Amino acid sequence: MTGYHVEMRNVQFAHGGDDSGFTFDVVFEAGKITALMGASGGGKSTLLNLLAGFLQPATGSIFVGDNSVTRKHASDRPVSMIFQDHNLFAHLTVEQNVGLGISPGLALRQEDKHRIAEALKSVGLDGYAHRKPSKLSGGERQRVALARILVRDRPILLMDEALASLGPGLRQSILDLVLKLRNAKSLTVIMVTHDPSDARRIADNVVFLADKGVIGHGPMKEILLSPSDPRIAAYLGTT
Amino acid sequence: MARSDEPLIAHSSYSKWLARLVLIALAVLCLTPLVALGVLANASLRFDQAALILTDPVVLRALRFTLIQAALSTVLSIGLAIPVLMALRQIQYAWVQQTVRLLFSLPLVLPQIVAALAIVAVFGQNGWFAALTNELQVGWPSIYGLGGILLAHVFFNMPLAVRIFDQTLQSMPPEYDKMAAQLGLKGFHRFRLVEAVVIRNSVGGVASLIFFLCATSFTVVLMLGGGPRSTTLEVAIYQSLAFDFDLGRALLLILLQIAVTGMIVLTLSLGPQSELGGSNFSISDQATSRFVVVDRPRLRFDSFALLIVAFLFVGLPFGAIIIDGLSANPLQVWAKPSVLAATATSVVIGVASAFLATLFALVLAGAASTRTLAVVPTLALVFPPIVLSAGWLLTIRQFVDPFAFAPALVIVINAAMALPFVIRIIEQALKTHRVRHGPLEAQLGINGWSRWRLSVLPALKLPFLTGFAFAFALSLGDFGVVALFGSDRLQTLPYLIYSNFGSYRSQDAIALALLLTSLVFSAIGLAELFARYDGSERAAPL
Numbered sequence: 001m002t003g004y005h006v007e008m009r010n011v012q013f014a015h016g017g018d019d020s021g022f023t024f025d026v027v028f029e030a031g032k033i034t035a036l037m038g039a040s041g042g043g044k045s046t047l048l049n050l051l052a053g054f055l056q057p058a059t060g061s062i063f064v065g066d067n068s069v070t071r072k073h074a075s076d077r078p079v080s081m082i083f084q085d086h087n088l089f090a091h092l093t094v095e096q097n098v099g100l101g102i103s104p105g106l107a108l109r110q111e112d113k114h115r116i117a118e119a120l121k122s123v124g125l126d127g128y129a130h131r132k133p134s135k136l137s138g139g140e141r142q143r144v145a146l147a148r149i150l151v152r153d154r155p156i157l158l159m160d161e162a163l164a165s166l167g168p169g170l171r172q173s174i175l176d177l178v179l180k181l182r183n184a185k186s187l188t189v190i191m192v193t194h195d196p197s198d199a200r201r202i203a204d205n206v207v208f209l210a211d212k213g214v215i216g217h218g219p220m221k222e223i224l225l226s227p228s229d230p231r232i233a234a235y236l237g238t239t
Numbered sequence: 240m241a242r243s244d245e246p247l248i249a250h251s252s253y254s255k256w257l258a259r260l261v262l263i264a265l266a267v268l269c270l271t272p273l274v275a276l277g278v279l280a281n282a283s284l285r286f287d288q289a290a291l292i293l294t295d296p297v298v299l300r301a302l303r304f305t306l307i308q309a310a311l312s313t314v315l316s317i318g319l320a321i322p323v324l325m326a327l328r329q330i331q332y333a334w335v336q337q338t339v340r341l342l343f344s345l346p347l348v349l350p351q352i353v354a355a356l357a358i359v360a361v362f363g364q365n366g367w368f369a370a371l372t373n374e375l376q377v378g379w380p381s382i383y384g385l386g387g388i389l390l391a392h393v394f395f396n397m398p399l400a401v402r403i404f405d406q407t408l409q410s411m412p413p414e415y416d417k418m419a420a421q422l423g424l425k426g427f428h429r430f431r432l433v434e435a436v437v438i439r440n441s442v443g444g445v446a447s448l449i450f451f452l453c454a455t456s457f458t459v460v461l462m463l464g465g466g467p468r469s470t471t472l473e474v475a476i477y478q479s480l481a482f483d484f485d486l487g488r489a490l491l492l493i494l495l496q497i498a499v500t501g502m503i504v505l506t507l508s509l510g511p512q513s514e515l516g517g518s519n520f521s522i523s524d525q526a527t528s529r530f531v532v533v534d535r536p537r538l539r540f541d542s543f544a545l546l547i548v549a550f551l552f553v554g555l556p557f558g559a560i561i562i563d564g565l566s567a568n569p570l571q572v573w574a575k576p577s578v579l580a581a582t583a584t585s586v587v588i589g590v591a592s593a594f595l596a597t598l599f600a601l602v603l604a605g606a607a608s609t610r611t612l613a614v615v616p617t618l619a620l621v622f623p624p625i626v627l628s629a630g631w632l633l634t635i636r637q638f639v640d641p642f643a644f645a646p647a648l649v650i651v652i653n654a655a656m657a658l659p660f661v662i663r664i665i666e667q668a669l670k671t672h673r674v675r676h677g678p679l680e681a682q683l684g685i686n687g688w689s690r691w692r693l694s695v696l697p698a699l700k701l702p703f704l705t706g707f708a709f710a711f712a713l714s715l716g717d718f719g720v721v722a723l724f725g726s727d728r729l730q731t732l733p734y735l736i737y738s739n740f741g742s743y744r745s746q747d748a749i750a751l752a753l754l755l756t757s758l759v760f761s762a763i764g765l766a767e768l769f770a771r772y773d774g775s776e777r778a779a780p781l
Binding site for chain 2: 052053054073074075076079080081083085086087089091092100101104105106152
C-alpha cells in the first residue's frame with residue numbers, strides 16, 4: 001500500500017470581498033507528510049478547506065490519486081480534517097464522537113463499538129469511551145479526533161493548526177502519533193503549522209505559500225535548512 | 240480573569256454605597272406594600288374570613304386558569320417555534336432569513352395593549368379572517384376567552400423562542416458545520432444529533448421564561464379574556480379593586496400571586512444548570528468563521544408552507560395596526576386635545592422612568608456584584624406591576640389621596656419594571672469593556688471618576704442609549720401599572736386606548752394604537768440607527 005497523492009491543478013478561489021484570489025498548483029506526494037507553511041492570510045486554511053470540500057473553487061480541479069473530487073460533497077471525499085478546536089460535538093460522548101466516523105446516524109453495532117474501543121486504545125485513551133469532551137484536556141480531545149480518523153479510514157488527513165493550542169510536550173506526542181498512523185495506514189498527511197519544529201519533527205516535505213500561491217515546494221531539509229527564496233528565509237528568520 | 244462575583248467597574252466605597260442605596264430603594268418599593276398589606280389584612284380580616292375567601296371559587300378558578308393558560312401558551316409557543324426555526328434554517332436566501340428574523344424581533348417591543356387590539360383586528364369576529372369567511376357564508380368563532388389569550392401569547396412568545404434558539408444555534412462553533420458536512424450528517428440525523436441536542440439545553444430556560452411571562456400577563460388577559468371564566472390572578476386583582484372594590488379579596492389575591500410567582504422562582508432557581516454554554520462554546524475562531532459550508536438541508540414544501548404561515552401569523556397583526564389604523568381617520572383622532580394631552584403625559588412619564596431606570600442600572604451594574612445583580616430580575620418577577628401598583632394603592636390610600644401621587648408611582652414602578660432589561664444591556668457592555676480595556680486602564684492607573692469620564696462613558700454611550708430607548712418604549716406602552724392609577728386626571732396613551740376599546744370605539748382605539756406603535760418603534764429605531772452609524776461598542780442584542 002502506497003497511498004494516494006493529492007493534486008491541485010490551477011485551482012482558483014477568491015473570498016468574498018477580496019480583490020484577487022488564490023491560485024494553487026501543487027502535488028502532495030502519496031504517503032508523505034507535508035507541512036504547509038506561510039504567513040497568516042497566506043491561504044493555508046483556504047487550501048485545506050478547498051481540499052476538504054468546504055469551499056468550491058472557481059476554476060481548476062482537485063485529484064486524489066487519479067480521481068477528480070472537485071465536484072464531490074465533503075462527506076464523499078476520501079479526506080478527514082482536524083481543526084485547532086471543536087473537533088468534537090460537546091454534547092456527545094467520546095464513543096459517540098468517534099462513532100460518527102463509522103455511522104452518521106450513530107447506528108452502532110457491537111462490532112463497531114469494539115472498533116471504537118480499539119481506536120481509543122491506540123491513541124492512548126483506553127476507558128475514555130463514556131466521557132464528555134468537557135471532561136478532557138485539549139490534548140486528549142485531539143487524540144479523540146485522531147481516533148475518529150482511524151475508524152473513518154480515509155487515505156488523506158488534513159490538519160488545520162491542529163496542535164496550535166497545545167504545549168510543546170503534547171505537540172510532540174501527538175506528532176509522533178500522527179507519524180505512527182501514517183506509517184500504519186500509508187496516509188497522505190497535509191498539516192498547516194506555524195512552527196518549523198513541528199515540520200522538522202515529522203514532515204517529509206514542505207509547501208510554502210505566499211503571494212496568493214505556492215512559492216516553495218520540496219523536501220523538508222531543503223526548504224527549512226537552506227531556503228533559496230528570500231521570502232521563505234525572511235519568514236523563518238534565517239537571513 | 241476576574242472572578243464572577245466581582246463588581247464590573249467601581250471599587251470605591253462611594254459608588255458601592257450608591258449601589259446599596261438603589262438596592263434598598265428597590266427593596267422598599269417591593270416590600271413596603273407587602274408589609275402594609277399584611278398589617279391591613281390582619282386588621283380588616285378575621286382568619287376564618289380569610290380561609291373562606293381562599294376557598295372562594297372565584298379565587299381558585301383564577302389560580303387554576305392562570306396556571307393552565309400559562310402552561311398551554313408555553314407548550315404551543317415552543318412546540319411551534321422548533322419546526323419554524325428548522326424551516327428558517329433551510330432557507331437558502333440570506334435576505335429571507337434576515338426579514339423573518341427582523342419581523343420576529345418586533346413583537347418583543349410591541350405594547351401588549353396594541354398586540355391585543357391587533358389580534359382582535361385580524362382574528363376577531365369583525366376582523367380580517369371573519370370578513371373572508373362571511374363572504375363564504377361561514378361563521379367565525381369568537382376569540383374572547385382562552386383562544387384569544389393563547390393567540391396573543393403565541394404571537395409574543397413563539398418568535399421569542401425562535402430567536403433565542405436561533406442565537407443558541409448560531410453560537411455553535413463553525414467547525415460543527417464542517418464536521419457535520421465531512422461526516423455526512425444530513426437531514427433528520429443531523430437535527431437529532433446536533434441541533435436538537437444544542438437546543439435542548441436552552442429549552443428549559445426558554446420554557447420557564449415564557450411560562451412566567453404568560454403567568455403574569457395582565458393586559459392581554461384583561462382585553463381578550465372576556466369574562467370571569469378566563470380570568471388570571473392579576474386580572475382578578477385588578478377587577479376586585481377597579482370594579483368591586485373588594486379589599487379583602489384583593490389582598491388575598493395579591494398575597495396568592497406573590498406566593499405563586501415566588502414559588503415558581505424558587506423551583507426554577509433550584510433546577511439544574513445547563514452544562515453547555517460555558518467553556519466549550521467560548522472560543523470562536525475568527526479565521527474559520529469566514530467559511531460558509533455549502534450544503535444546507537434541502538427546503539421541503541411543508542417547511543416552506545409552515546414558514547409562510549408563521550410569517551403571516553406574526554406579520555398580519557402589524558399589518559392590521561397599519562392598515563386599519565390608517566383607515567380610521569388617524570390625523571383627526573390624533574389632533575383631539577385629549578389625545579395630545581395623553582401623548583404628552585406618556586412621553587413625560589416614559590422619559591422620566593427611562594432616566595431613572597438607566598441611572599439605577601448604571602449604578603448597580605457598575606458597583607454591585609454579579610450575584611447581587613441577579614436579584615433584581617427576580618424581584619421584578621415575584622412582584623409584577625399590577626401587584627406593586629395595587630399594593631401601593633392600597634397602602635397609601637390610608638394616608639393620602641392616592642391619585643395625587645399616581646404620576647410619581649407610575650414613573651417609579653415603570654422604571655423598576657424596565658430595570659432588569661436595562662441592567663442586562665449595560666452589564667453586558669461593561670463586561671465587554673472590561674475585557675477589552677481593563678488591563679490597559681489598570682496599567683495606566685485610570686480609575687475613579689476619570690475612568691468614567693475617559694474610558695467608560697465615551698465607549699458605552701450606545702449601550703446607554705439602547706437601554707434608555709428600551710426603557711422608554713416599555714414605559715410608553717405600559718398598561719399594567721397605569722391601569723389602576725389612571726383616571727381623568729392621569730391619562731396615558733395606553734389608558735386612552737383601553738377606555739376607547741372598552742366603550743366600543745374600536746376605530747379610535749386602533750388609530751391610537753398606530754400612534755403608540757409609531758412612537759415606540761421610533762424610539763427603538765432611532766437608538767438602532769445611532770448604533771449602526773457608530774463604531775464604538777455595541778449593545779448586546781436582546
